[in-house]
Amino acid sequence: MKEVSQAMRAPEQRSAIIVGVLLAGEEDTTNDDLDELTQLLATLRIQVGGRVVQKRQKITPKCFVGEGKVEEIKQLAAATEAGMIIFDRQLSGPQVRNLEEMTNCAVSDRTGIILEIFARHARTTQAKTQVEIARIEYMMPRLAGAWSHLERQRGGGVQRGMGEKQIEIDRRLARERMSRLKRQLEGIGKDRQNQRKARISELKVALVGYTNSGKTSIMSAMTKATVQAEDVLFATLDSSVRALDPSSRPKVLLSDTVGFIRNLPHGLVESFKSTLDEVLEADLLLHVVDVSHHNFRAQMRTTEDVLREIGAGDIPVLMVFNKLDRVSDPLLAKILRAAYKNSDFVSAHSEADMERLRRQVIRYFEENLVKATLDVPADDQNLLSVIYKSCLILNSDFSVQDRALFEVRIAPAVLAKLHAYVISVAEVPFQGLKHDAPA
Ligand SMILES: Nc1nc2c(ncn2[C@@H]2O[C@H](COP(=O)(O)OP(=O)(O)OP(=O)(O)O)[C@@H](O)[C@H]2O)c(=O)[nH]1
Ligand SMILES: [Mg+2]
Numbered sequence: 299m300k301e302v303s304q305a306m307r308a309p310e311q312r313s314a315i316i317v318g319v320l321l322a323g324e325e326d327t328t329n330d331d332l333d334e335l336t337q338l339l340a341t342l343r344i345q346v347g348g349r350v351v352q353k354r355q356k357i358t359p360k361c362f363v364g365e366g367k368v369e370e371i372k373q374l375a376a377a378t379e380a381g382m383i384i385f386d387r388q389l390s391g392p393q394v395r396n397l398e399e400m401t402n403c404a405v406s407d408r409t410g411i412i413l414e415i416f417a418r419h420a421r422t423t424q425a426k427t428q429v430e431i432a433r434i435e436y437m438m439p440r441l442a443g444a445w446s447h448l449e450r451q452r453g454g455g456v457q458r459g460m461g462e463k464q465i466e467i468d469r470r471l472a473r474e475r476m477s478r479l480k481r482q483l484e485g486i487g488k489d490r491q492n493q494r495k496a497r498i499s500e501l502k503v504a505l506v507g508y509t510n511s512g513k514t515s516i517m518s519a520m521t522k523a524t525v526q527a528e529d530v531l532f533a534t535l536d537s538s539v540r541a542l543d544p545s546s547r548p549k550v551l552l553s554d555t556v557g558f559i560r561n562l563p564h565g566l567v568e569s570f571k572s573t574l575d576e577v578l579e580a581d582l583l584l585h586v587v588d589v590s591h592h593n594f595r596a597q598m599r600t601t602e603d604v605l606r607e608i609g610a611g612d613i614p615v616l617m618v619f620n621k622l623d624r625v626s627d628p629l630l631a632k633i634l635r636a637a638y639k640n641s642d643f644v645s646a647h648s649e650a651d652m653e654r655l656r657r658q659v660i661r662y663f664e665e666n667l668v669k670a671t672l673d674v675p676a677d678d679q680n681l682l683s684v685i686y687k688s689c690l691i692l693n694s695d696f697s698v699q700d701r702a703l704f705e706v707r708i709a710p711a712v713l714a715k716l717h718a719y720v721i722s723v724a725e726v727p728f729q730g731l732k733h734d735a736p737a
Contacts, residue, residue, distance in 0.1 A: 341531045510529070583614070
């Protein structure tokens with residue numbers, strides 16, 4: 299199989315024909331799907347020379363679409379000088395090779411393109427390792443038959459089976475590399491887990507949502523950090539964590555994560571599980587939606603599906619309808635506000651909106667803080683520091699020897715972690731959290 303990345307290195311091949319297939323009984327979303335594929339390719343700086351859609355009863359095992367269609371695609375590629383053909387469907391290894399032979403172009407599919415983007419955007423060792431595992435998983439089944447040309451060249455006879463042997467060797471090498479990478483990833487995962495444990499006294503909020511919805515922009519605005527937001531898909535692959543600014547006590551940490559997309563390759567979801575732990579451990583999710591995108595409802599559904607798939611379906615969610623500055627229909631916000639009680643409508647570019655959202659997040663925790671009394675050993679510096687950082691202290695009493703008594707307002711999640719020191723918990727939720735910033 300020709301590597302798409304190889305083809306992309308040559309400037310004259312920076313154009314592709316994209317192919318959508320609509321099967322009988324399916325809802326026709328090919329136009330939107332091909333728009334999204336165009337955007338994915340733009341992220342790799344590949345232009346689309348033309349699109350082809352085929353309606354079929356079922357797929358053809360040999361080359362996915364019919365041979366007549368392949369000829370049409372080939373002609374179009376020649377006419378537009380496109381060196382690549384990208385299918386919006388997942389192709390098998392033999393299909394890729396057959397199509398490449400029939401068209402003389404590099405052939406890949408949507409998953410291959412997403413993996414290529416991920417490989418280019420991964421920055422940290424963790425993200426790079428995760429992407430490589432996913433890539434090997436993607437390549438493995440496609441190795442079958444990759445060496446069949448050996449058989450053909452040598453014309454069979456004594457040399458027959460050379461290709462088969464080579465596949466076995468390739469497979470074994472890939473498996474070995476994969477288990478090495480997985481061990482490496484486990485090590486990194488443990489380090490991150492320890493970092494997270496050290497943050498138990500803080501409240502955690504994770505930004506989730508479809509790719510390009512504005513998560514990083516919101517992260518930057520709410521934490522006053524300068525994180526790069528980009529108008530490309532999957533700009534962010536590594537989760538980063540920062541405190542809200544101005545801060546509050548207890549501290550609220552915000553984490554930015556990898557965006558989701560329709561039909562996210564399964565291997566990628568699997569391998570990004572450790573990054574997504576940041577999401578799983580959040581006390582609150584901000585589901586960011588690009589409300590200016592004509593297909594935002596489908597994007598919301600995809601995000602909700604992925605959240606369920608990774609086991610984050612039960613975490614409380616605040617819907618953040620973003621890019622409101624690009625919406626001209628005044629009714630839209632009204633309708634959504636009525637449908638989603640727990641929501642905010644913002645533009646990440648508006649300072650006032652971001653300040654309101656920050657307050658709304660803090661208010662969420664305020665409304666959920668409970669009152670409790672804690673009894674802790676007075677010389678346990680670690681524990682005392684957790685209490686000072688994570689609680690709003692209403693009263694402290696060091697008069698009893700070796701003991702310290704605290705009356706506090708505390709988040710239920712933090713309270714659960716300190717349960718060994720809890721004497722009493724009040725039923726009534728408390729309103730009001732100390733703002734470090736002037737009101
Ligand atoms: N007009 C407008 N543009 C926005 C807004 N929020 C984000 N953008 C733009 O949308 C693009 C994507 O923003 P990001 O913050 O990188 O989106 P993301 O969700 O982090 O994307 P990935 O990391 O790729 O998943 C950038 O060009 C932003 O400048 C907004 O409220 N209004
Ligand atoms: Mg981002």
